Amino acid sequence: MKLYKHILNFLTNKKDKGEFSGELFKFFIKLPLILLSFAVIGFSKIKRSVGGAKAKDPGIFTISFGNINMGGSGKTPFAFELSRYLYEKELKPCIITRGYKGRLKKKSMLPAGSMKFLPLEKSYPTKPSF
Numbered sequence: 001m002k003l004y005k006h007i008l009n010f011l012t013n014k015k016d017k018g019e020f021s022g023e024l025f026k027f028f029i030k031l032p033l034i035l036l037s038f039a040v041i042g043f044s045k046i047k048r049s050v051g052g053a054k055a056k057d058p059g060i061f062t063i064s065f066g067n068i069n070m071g072g073s074g075k076t077p078f079a080f081e082l083s084r085y086l087y088e089k090e091l092k093p094c095i096i097t098r099g100y101k102g103r104l105k106k107k108s109m110l111p112a113g114s115m116k117f118l119p120l121e122k123s124y125p126t127k128p129s130f
Contacts (some may be wrong), residue, residue, distance in 0.1 A: 063082070065075065083093040 065078075079095055083095055086093040
């Protein structure tokens with residue numbers, strides 16, 4: 001059996017034929033990870049309740065999306081396609097970003113309703129599908 005299957009069986013508490021399951025041993029191996037995850041969750045709840053992560057009202061309708069931990073999931077092309085759609089509906093969208101892959105070196109400003117921010121298709125690798 002390949003190593004990744006042994007690891008998967010270990011983490012899901014499945015035992016191979018004729019193999020000692022060692023449930024108690026597995027529990028103690030996983031315990032530090034369980035405690036660490038509870039500590040992180042507890043810390044984030046305390047931080048939010050104290051006010052360390054208060055939401056701020058921007059005063060305008062805002063759509064915010066993305067995940068700082070997940071790169072390459074299509075957030076940039078989706079943002080541009082969504083703004084193109086909103087512009088076609090005669091709205092004036094504005095995208096605030098740090099730049100694709102963080103390569104934006106200086107601040108830029110666009111006039112309201114400008115379509116100049118829409119990149120050429122080669123500027124981003126994938127096209128979103130609706």
